[in-house]
Amino acid sequence: MITLGHYLIVSGLLFTIGFAGVLLRRNIIIIFMSLELMLNAANLSLVAFSRFRLDAAGVPNYHAQVFVFFIITVAAAEVAVGLAIIVALYRARQTTHVEDVSTLKY
Amino acid sequence: MPSFLFWIFAAVMLGFGAAVVLNRNPIASALSLVISFLGLSALFMSLDAFFIGIIQILVYTGAVMVLFLFIIMLLDLRTETRRKMNVVAVVGGAMVALAFFAQICSVVGQLGAAQQSFPPLASPKMDDVHSVGLLLFSNYNVPFQIIGVLVLVATVGVVVLSKRELR
Known part of the structure; x- marks a missing residue:
């Protein structure tokens, strides 16, 4: 029997994979993909709670799904701007490696 | 399912x-x-x-x-x-991620609702596009329009960022 806890653990595991990717990888594009994984892990737990908490009429709580819709829209806008920044960075420095961009370090 | x-x-x-x-x-x-x-x-x-x-x-x-x-x-x-990886940084990052996952597991383990399975829907036929759209254009109309402005700002920002000369 699949319970709410299964979905929450799977979502937490996906978030942890994305988190580890952000911490461990040095390629800025891979870091960006890991950010997307983390956003989508949050979406999965929101949808699981929406299905779990039925309202009085016995239908899922659609407020959570509207929230997920907003998250997906903001994430798409964020990807477009972030990739444009990566292209601008590549033009300026010819690198996508975060250790080569250390002006703010120390 | x-x-x-x-x-x-x-x-x-x-x-x-x-x-x-x-x-x-x-x-x-x-x-x-x-x-x-x-x-x-x-x-x-x-x-x-x-x-x-x-x-x-x-x-x-x-x-x-x-x-x-x-x-x-x-x-x-x-x-x-x-490239040569900094071993301390790799081990530290993996430890932080594992500690984070352990915390998620402990929170879900303490949550009583997490052991319950999903309740059945009132009817198998439901129109979720209709319901989400209705909410989007009634309750969440103002956030929806703000999202539109956000996407417009993102579009303009991308065009400005990808111009040849950044000033």
Whole structure:
């Protein structure tokens, strides 16, 4: 029997994979993909709670799904701007490696 | 939905999610991310959120991943050369991620509702596109228009950022 806890653990595991990717990888594009994984892990737990908490009429709580819709829209806008920044960075420095961009370090 | 489908799609999503992080070739990472999002949208559909599942495929595997692949092509990224990794940083990062996952597990373990299975729907036929759209244009009309402005700002920002000369 699949319970709410299964979905929450799977979502937490996906978030942890994305988190580890952000911490461990040095390629800025891979870091960006890991950010997307983390956003989508949050979406999965929101949808699981929406299905779990039925309202009085016995239908899922659609407020959570509207929230997920907003998250997906903001994430798409964020990807477009972030990739444009990566292209601008590549033009300026010819690198996508975060250790080569250390002006703010120390 | 039969429980073995949940396990299959969760395994596909997590396995290819891990492949995103572990692959050294950015193109392989991007394609793994596509498969991972397909598994995720199947999980959305197993939760009766058909609209969100379709939107996930259209927006992520359709638009966002094409953008990623296009940028990888534009920058002509090769497989990364192996650089010397700082062992302390790698072990520390892995420890932080594992500690985070342990905390999630303990919180879910204490949550009483997490042991309950999903209650059945009132009717198997439901119109979730209709319901989400109705909420979007009634309760959440102002946030919806603000999102429109945000997307416009993002579009203008991308055009400004990708001009040749940044001043």
